[in-house]
Structure formats: C-alpha cells, structure tokens
Amino acid sequence: QVQLVESGGGLVQAGGSLRLSCAASRRIISIFNIGWYRQAPGKQRELVASITSGSSTNYADSVEGRFTISRDNAKNTVYLQMNSLNPEDTAVYYCNLNPPQRNWGQGTHVTVSS
Numbered sequence: 001q002v003q004l005v006e007s008g009g010g011l012v013q014a015g016g017s018l019r020l021s022c023a024a025s026r027r028i029i030s031i032f033n034i035g036w037y038r039q040a041p042g043k044q045r046e047l048v049a050s051i052t053s054g055s056s057t058n059y060a061d062s063v064e065g066r067f068t069i070s071r072d073n074a075k076n077t078v079y080l081q082m083n084s085l086n087p088e089d090t091a092v093y094y095c096n097l098n099p100p101q102r103n104w105g106q107g108t109h110v111t112v113s114s
Contacts, residue, residue, distance in 0.1 A: 093110055
C-alpha cells in the first residue's frame with residue numbers, strides 16, 4: 001500500500017487557478033501510473049487526469065485544455081495545475097494509483113465561487 005497525501009486546495013473565484021500536489025510516501029512516482037480523481041457533492045468519484053510511468057497523460061473531456069498533470073520524480077510528487085476554474089470543478093480532489101488502490105487519502109477540497 002502506497003501512501004499519497006494531497007494538498008493545495010482552497011477557495012478560488014471562477015476563472016482562477018490552483019495547483020494541487022500529491023506527495024508519495026516512497027519513490028513510486030516514476031514507477032506507477034498516477035491519477036487525479038475528484039468527487040463532487042452527490043456524485044460519483046471520477047478520474048480527471050492521469051500520467052503514466054512513461055509520462056503519457058490523459059484527461060477527462062470536462063477538464064481537457066484547462067488542467068495539466070505533471071510529476072517531479074526527484075520530489076516524488078505529482079501535480080495538477082488547474083486553470084480557468086468554474087463552479088462545476090468544485091469537489092474533493094484525490095490522487096491515487098491508476099487503477100486506484102482500495103484505500104484513499106483525505107483529499108483536498110476545491111471550491112470555485114461564481
């Protein structure tokens with residue numbers, strides 16, 4: 001089981017930006033595929049961005065062109081840069097392996113006000 005800790009969430013106005021960080025407990029970022037997921041109130045958790053061990057990236061249609069996933073192997077951290085945020089992006093954001101481990105972290109809350 002790999003521990004991943006999310007941070008960087010907050011309250012932002014529509015059109016603003018945030019950068020989320022996902023720090024791993026050990027050196028796994030360069031080995032495993034990592035995903036950023038989100039769960040909005042009353043909705044299912046969904047995968048919004050993923051990065052493979054070979055640095056290929058993939059995005060949900062709803063965030064394509066606005067979100068960018070990247071990683072820093074030296075820091076054992078995966079990032080999610082979120083631009084042009086809108087209220088529909090309000091959710092708890094989690095990182096996990098892709099496909100995900102059974103256990104999830106606490107997540108980081110993102111609230112976008114209109």
